[in-house]
Amino acid sequence: GENVGLHLPTLSVQEGDNSIINCAYSNSASDYFIWYKQESGKGPQFIIDIRSNMDKRQGQRVTVLLNKTVKHLSLQIAATQPGDSAVYFCAENMGSFGNEKLTFGTGTRLTIIP
Amino acid sequence: NAGVTQTPKFQVLKTGQSMTLQCAQDMNHEYMSWYRQDPGMGLRLIHYSVGAGITDQGEVPNGYNVSRSTTEDFPLRLLSAAPSQTSVYFCASSWQSGGDTGELFFGEGSRLTVL
Numbered sequence: 398g399e400n401v402g403l404h405l406p407t408l409s410v411q412e413g414d415n416s417i418i419n420c421a422y423s424n425s426a427s428d429y430f431i432w433y434k435q436e437s438g439k440g441p442q443f444i445i446d447i448r449s450n451m452d453k454r455q456g457q458r459v460t461v462l463l464n465k466t467v468k469h470l471s472l473q474i475a476a477t478q479p480g481d482s483a484v485y486f487c488a489e490n491m492g493s494f495g496n497e498k499l500t501f502g503t504g505t506r507l508t509i510i511p
Numbered sequence: 512n513a514g515v516t517q518t519p520k521f522q523v524l525k526t527g528q529s530m531t532l533q534c535a536q537d538m539n540h541e542y543m544s545w546y547r548q549d550p551g552m553g554l555r556l557i558h559y560s561v562g563a564g565i566t567d568q569g570e571v572p573n574g575y576n577v578s579r580s581t582t583e584d585f586p587l588r589l590l591s592a593a594p595s596q597t598s599v600y601f602c603a604s605s606w607q608s609g610g611d612t613g614e615l616f617f618g619e620g621s622r623l624t625v626l
Contacts, residue, residue, distance in 0.1 A: 398585075412584045431615070438619075439599070439620070440515075440601050440603075440617030440618050440619050440620055440622075441554070441615075441616060441617050442617070443614040446614075452584075453516075456618060486553060486554070488554075498556060498559070498569065499554075499556065499615065500556075500570070501546075501553035501554040501555070502553055503551055503552060504553055
């Protein structure tokens with residue numbers, strides 16, 4: 398079936414450097430994508446979202462890029478900090494509303510090296 | 512605001528037992544959902560609700576029941592627990608429909624072990 402996947406399961410980045418987490422999706426009909434951060438023992442936390450009519454969206458230290466041609470999503474984190482260490486999930490919406498039927502990827506564990 | 516509150520945080524069941532995972536939100540959200548998280552598989556949608564009295568199945572609904580009698584509560588019932596239902600369960604809520612943000616608010620999770 399169609400699903401959302403990630404290229405790399407783990408990523409280690411030096412503190413202060415930028416990090417890029419990638420995600421591939423296969424459902425060309427998906428029109429809404431979200432990135433979540435999950436710290437150990439906690440529930441996922443919303444980071445940033447993007448709709449299919451956009452190719453870039455920026456937040457505080459984070460940028461999401463969407464390439465619909467190759468069905469690729471990425472999350473860029475600038476000037477990484479120790480608190481950025483977590484598992485990051487991309488998700489796409491399969492329903493009619495923003496969050497109705499989210500399909501999550503398997504996650505990438507980001508480790509920030511002090 | 513408490514946000515999304517799940518109880519219990521930990522539970523051990525024997526095969527065949529039934530139980531209910533509770534979820535409550537105090538943000539007046541219309542949309543609520545249950546996910547399970549297993550190692551290496553991300554989160555998978557079990558059931559969801561777009562408002563009181565309305566529920567629908569997600570990706571992995573078998574073995575689970577839900578109801579939505581109030582806006583605040585969305586309990587998840589395991590009818591006859593099986594070892595395959597050992598997982599971490601997350602309840603989530605949000606305002607319905609699109610808009611500028613589709614933020615889904617998650618609870619802290621309920622870790623269930625079925626022996």
